[in-house]
Amino acid sequence: MKKPKVCIIFTGGTISMTVDENIGAAIPTLSGEQILSMVSNIDKLADIEVVNLCEIPGPHMTISKLLELKALIKKTLDRDDITGVIVTHGTDTLEETAYFLDLTINHTKPVVVVGAMRNSSELGYDGSSNLAAAVCTAISPKAVGKGVLVVLNNEVNIAAEVTKTNTLSLNTFQSPYGPLGIIDTNDLIVYRDIAYRQHIDTDKVEHRVDLIKAVLDMDDRFIRLAVDAGAKGIVVEAMGRGNLPLKMLEGVKYALSKGVVVVIVSRCSSGRVFESYGYEGGGKELSDLGAIMGGEMRGPKARLKLMLGLGKTTNIDEIRKLFTEESYIL
Numbered sequence: 001m002k003k004p005k006v007c008i009i010f011t012g013g014t015i016s017m018t019v020d021e022n023i024g025a026a027i028p029t030l031s032g033e034q035i036l037s038m039v040s041n042i043d044k045l046a047d048i049e050v051v052n053l054c055e056i057p058g059p060h061m062t063i064s065k066l067l068e069l070k071a072l073i074k075k076t077l078d079r080d081d082i083t084g085v086i087v088t089h090g091t092d093t094l095e096e097t098a099y100f101l102d103l104t105i106n107h108t109k110p111v112v113v114v115g116a117m118r119n120s121s122e123l124g125y126d127g128s129s130n131l132a133a134a135v136c137t138a139i140s141p142k143a144v145g146k147g148v149l150v151v152l153n154n155e156v157n158i159a160a161e162v163t164k165t166n167t168l169s170l171n172t173f174q175s176p177y178g179p180l181g182i183i184d185t186n187d188l189i190v191y192r193d194i195a196y197r198q199h200i201d202t203d204k205v206e207h208r209v210d211l212i213k214a215v216l217d218m219d220d221r222f223i224r225l226a227v228d229a230g231a232k233g234i235v236v237e238a239m240g241r242g243n244l245p246l247k248m249l250e251g252v253k254y255a256l257s258k259g260v261v262v263v264i265v266s267r268c269s270s271g272r273v274f275e276s277y278g279y280e281g282g283g284k285e286l287s288d289l290g291a292i293m294g295g296e297m298r299g300p301k302a303r304l305k306l307m308l309g310l311g312k313t314t315n316i317d318e319i320r321k322l323f324t325e326e327s328y329i330l
């Protein structure tokens, strides 16, 4: 039987790292071919095409690189001989890249983003088992139409939901409603389905979007600075259900008066924001003033969605719809 063909695009991250003896810490050094040589028997499951796109750590990823990656993935998925695409990535920004790709690529073929928590100089390097699980996911018919998936620790999570929750544990990638499924004996076992997916069909990104986190007794300086520096959108990680300290409220009013789009999400690790509280600075007032309540999104992903949304349109109703239309998570 003909084997499926998977394209693996290597971008760097701990999965590609070794400890440099002069520095005494890990840096990206391994090529895609070197990483693949550690994944035993993978050639029995699939034919692999290797693309060495870059060798950068997660914190060095840029929006322009993401646009390049998106275009490359789309072109690759359009090929008849390709079953799925895998991207290796640093875990520090992996969920943002996965979500960016999920929003911008409208394709049924699987796209899997994978990384590692231990570099290849460490005992128990998890790069090879994670990459093997990513291949098993990318060739599974059960992964078709599920959007971009994140695979680590034999767990398969949905890009829109997943967050890196721990700085070092192997099961760091968690979703509030659990994984989509797991890899068991090379097979994707699906536990549940995706309720809703969203596409923002654009190649344009508005770079002038900032993310500001609210803390106790915070004032409006950061919001004003962002507005005065030319921000077109600001995502505020507010408290709890979406509430702000009084002085920050003044900043939101200032931003809105200047036509800057303000999206409110929660600094809590899970849960929705809502117009629940009627006190000054509460979600009800923020929403009545014209801020967009960002539902269940976490700050970094809401920022990407706003960047893409503003890249496509400046119509506030369309932007609002992107954050509020029927969805449990987006």
Ligand SMILES: NC(=O)C[C@H](N)C(=O)O
Residues within 6 Å of the ligand: 012, 013, 014, 015, 056, 057, 058, 059, 089, 090, 091, 092, 093, 115, 116, 117, 118
């Ligand atoms: N586990 C990792 O990949 C973390 C690393 N600092 C990175 O994002 O590149």
